[in-house]
Amino acid sequence: MGTPKRKRHRIEFIAVGSELLSPHFLETNSLYLAEKLQELGWRLSFKTVVGDNLEELKEAVGLARQRSWLILISGGLGPTEDDRTRQAVAEVLGARLVFNQAILEKIRQRFESRGLRMTPSNRRQAYVIEGAEVLDNPHGTAPGLWLESRKEVIILLPGPPSELKPMVENLVLPRLKKYGQVRVLRASLRITGAGESFIEDRIKPVYKDLPENLQLITLASPADIQIRLEMTVGSQPEKDEKTFERIKNRIIRRLGPLVYSVEGRSLEEVVGQKLKAAGLKLACAESCSGGLLANRLTNVPGSSDYFLEGLVTYSNQSKMRELGVPEELLAAKGAVSEEVARVMAENMREKSGADLALSTTGIAGPGGGTPAKPVGLVYTALAFPGGSLVIRNLFRGNREQIKFQATQKALDMLRLKLIEMEKKTQLK
């Protein structure tokens, strides 16, 4: 393309909408677009958010034309006076807005198919920038626009993700491919059971062998770490693929069982698949996690195949009545104790008839902590055929973070036990 070198590789995104400058809205279209551009091996150089203000919008577009060859703009295509994107781009390009009867018809039909009448203001959406190709919007009234010249490509997209995503997937990416795409190899390792610094130390030796075109990104949150590998395939694809696999497997080997998924799956999905494959049933008895464990397990479609039931025994009374935790034990050891965690899991397993049962009991805070039993102290237990296991944890963070870490630990105990059981059956 006949663009100055410094511009050639610049790609930028402009999100239009005053609400995106308020404290209440996060602009998320750019994440989706960055991901899609990555599939072509491309990266964003700039992201800009600008309000529904004609002058500022024109400034942003004019600037983008000076520095980037590909400009994606989302929002401001609606029917109201606030929606100025078409006008701003037209003025910057010195192009006219021309009325398009076909678009108006589509909009009218859209309303009628819903038994509604089109509002006069929708007429505004039927004006297109001279020379633009219209991108159909089956999910809304605002069509997209594709403006291509020797110097640049400008793409106007609707703001709502439900309209933008299909348009990008079906109409924009196919058109962009002709500008040359790059293949990208990807892997997402998910890890729990160790802190970020420990993980860093374990994989540090791998860093020095990372080739230029392989990017390693670590995302850390309490009790859950993600390592994303991305490699842009160059002139020697086979060699790159080998390298990618070698690096990936080295990291997996160095982290061992800490890695619970190599396909970016959630821990509840992984555990669910293992339970289903082994034909085992699960039940859980929660105190401090207060239902989050059952909630995570049942977020997985099809979980009713292996998840029988959960109890949230928040009060001591319910621990006694529902789970038969002896009153003496509660009095002697307290609800937050290794012994109570164990009885909860064992009795839950027995009464539910499940093969495996999990339990949690602890202090999620902010109140209720003591020097002996501080906020964050959580016992997680697993009852399995022929035994039970309890782990004492001391978690940091706020109430919801502590609840999450408790469920993460319980699910991971289950995962490791299921792996052990798989091995045993394989030996047989």
Add this chain to the structure above:
Amino acid sequence: MGTPKRKRHRIEFIAVGSELLSPHFLETNSLYLAEKLQELGWRLSFKTVVGDNLEELKEAVGLARQRSWLILISGGLGPTEDDRTRQAVAEVLGARLVFNQAILEKIRQRFESRGLRMTPSNRRQAYVIEGAEVLDNPHGTAPGLWLESRKEVIILLPGPPSELKPMVENLVLPRLKKYGQVRVLRASLRITGAGESFIEDRIKPVYKDLPENLQLITLASPADIQIRLEMTVGSQPEKDEKTFERIKNRIIRRLGPLVYSVEGRSLEEVVGQKLKAAGLKLACAESCSGGLLANRLTNVPGSSDYFLEGLVTYSNQSKMRELGVPEELLAAKGAVSEEVARVMAENMREKSGADLALSTTGIAGPGGGTPAKPVGLVYTALAFPGGSLVIRNLFRGNREQIKFQATQKALDMLRLKLIEMEKKTQLK
């Protein structure tokens, strides 16, 4: 300030960091800054994200200087080669970077206080832009910088929110106040029990009376709508306050009991406060919501005061065993039925000894739907002293959205019942 009129009111934010251009990271500092600026009655005109690239960074800063009087920049102040913000701003301003021994000392002490040794690369963080005021960073090694001239104010802030927020709160806002702040009145109404278009129609008559300086923002998500009111107080504060209250109360009156909070509280908090105030105890029996109801209730600190226990009776067996749902009823009506929902709530109330009990049973999908009982069909029930109540709901959305709407409906049934009980006791 001696800046051209078109610049005077422009405020912009630049987030620095290549990761913020990837599909995996959301830039959130701008939300916090927008909120803080709002406290001064100010608004952002532009947000820009730029990578760790010296040339692009310089472009972004140079452009910002042309159009804005206040420029907030976060990120790129770290110790590594990637961290280029100081250098970029210095080059744009034509200023030198000067070494600051005091900063180096602070960094060294910070390391030593943790029993660590400072790395040589931290030396880079001790260089400050000539003429800049240093903003202390007690939560990290990167100090902030304040650059003030007749033409503009440029503020360099650390990227991590845990470092940026206290610096803005303690050092930046106080310094900005001298540029004149505006008082802003705020209210956040939270609403459930009706769709967005219904709410719109109800409050439409209020729109035409909205004064210029009062902004109304509606945030809609399935089963939860938020209306935010923000009014910039002008030259007649008393008059503005009266107007604000009048508008707010008109909206509240027009929506009636659909409004569950006027202080932006969550539904589980509101219900929790009412239960606590009335000294009533709650239990819940969940099928399709799978623990989410208990989880939401127990996310509220102190919920153990009124929440006794929850059951997640996912399988028919557990519905029979735990809740005594008759096998014949399950066979005749099916687990997803008004009758089963009612029995679940009533028996839960009885066995737990709670004053009130909620239940949910339905089809969260994606599988398991039939023409007679489609995905999204959910019965929510409430058992109370002297009776019970069941509502048949048909929710749209994915599995997690349907689970959320089920819990939202159940909590709202409880809220309305508690209001009714409050009224009765008041009458007595």
